[in-house]
Amino acid sequence: MNAPAATVETRELSFAEAIREALALALEHDERVILMGEDIGVYGGAFQVTGDLIHRFGPERVRDTPISELGGAGVAVGAALTGLRPIYEFQFSDFSALAMEQIVNQAAKLRYMLGGSVSVPLVFRLPSGSGTGAAAQHSQSLEAWFAHVPGLKVVEPSTPEDAKGLLLAALDDPNPVLMFEHKLLYKAKGPVPAGRYTVPIGEARVCRGGTDVTIAAAAIMVPRALEAAAALADDGIDAEVIDLRTLRPLDRDTLVESVKKTMRLICVYEGVKTLGIGAEVSATIAESEAFDFLDGPIVRLGGAESPVPYNPELERAAVPQVPDIIAAARDLIGGRT
Structure with a gap:
C-alpha cells in the first residue's frame, strides 16, 4: 500500500463509507474528476454509496444521468477523451450488458487504435453479486467477462x-478500470x-x-475463505488464503509461490464455474x-x-458457501482428516 510516510490515523469504516471517502478525496483534489450515474445525486446511489456528495460538490461534479447505460457510459468515455476523469456508477453490474459497446469496443480499444495518442482515464463502478434476493437480472458476477478484454483492468x-x-x-490510471463491489460487502466494516x-x-x-492448501478468492469469497480456514x-489443516484483489492484471507470481509451498490449490469465486476466473x-x-x-488436482x-434464483435457499445453494470450501479442502487433502 502506498501510504504517506508519516503515521496515518486509522478508523473503522464500512466498505461503502470507504468508497465514499475515496470519491470525496478525488473530487477535492482534482477538478477534472466528475461522478456520473443513475440516481447517484439527490438519492445518494442505489446502495447509498455516493450519499451526500451532491450537496458537498454540486450537480456539476455529481451528475445524475438518464436511464440509459449505453448513453451514460458513452458520455463517460467521451468525457475521458477530452481530459476529464469520470467515475461512472452502474446501479447493478448486470446493467453493464447494456453498455458493452462503449466499454469493450470503445473505452478498451481507443488508445490502441489511435497508436497511443489518447488515453481513456475513467473508472466504472459495478455493484455485483448475489445474496440480496434481487434475482437473476440483478445478482450476477460478470467480472470474468471484462477480465477477458485487453485494454481493461478489473479490480x-x-x-x-x-x-x-x-x-x-484506478483513478490514477490513464486507462479504463472496472471496480466490482460485492453488494454484501457494503456494510462490512474494517480499518x-x-x-x-x-x-x-x-x-x-x-x-x-x-502450508497445506492455497485458497485463492476475491470479493465476498475472501471472508468466506478465511472463515473456512x-x-x-x-482439523489440523493449515490453509493459506490469497485475496486476488485484481483480476486483470492477475498477480501470477503470488499464486505460483503459494502453490509451490502448499502443493494444493482451491480457487473459489461466485461467477459461473465454466470459463470463470478460476x-x-x-x-x-x-x-x-x-x-x-502439485500433490492433488x-x-x-x-x-x-x-441464473441466480430468487428463492433465498436456492440462491445460497447457487454460489459457494463456507461449508463448501471446508468440504473441498478436506476432500483434497484426503486422509489428513
Missing part, C-alpha cells in the same frame, strides 16, 4: 481499506487509513499464511513451475450453471 476488493485504495489507484493512499493494481494479498485449522487461475498454475509441485468452486 475486486474484499475489504474497506482495499476498496478505498484500489479506487484511488481504513485516513487521507489519500493507493493499493497497487495487479498485486494480490496473502491475508492468511498456511479457521474451521479447517481445528479457469485462469488454474491455467496459471498448470502453465508454471508450480505444476510440478486443482479444485474450482464456482457458481452454479444457472
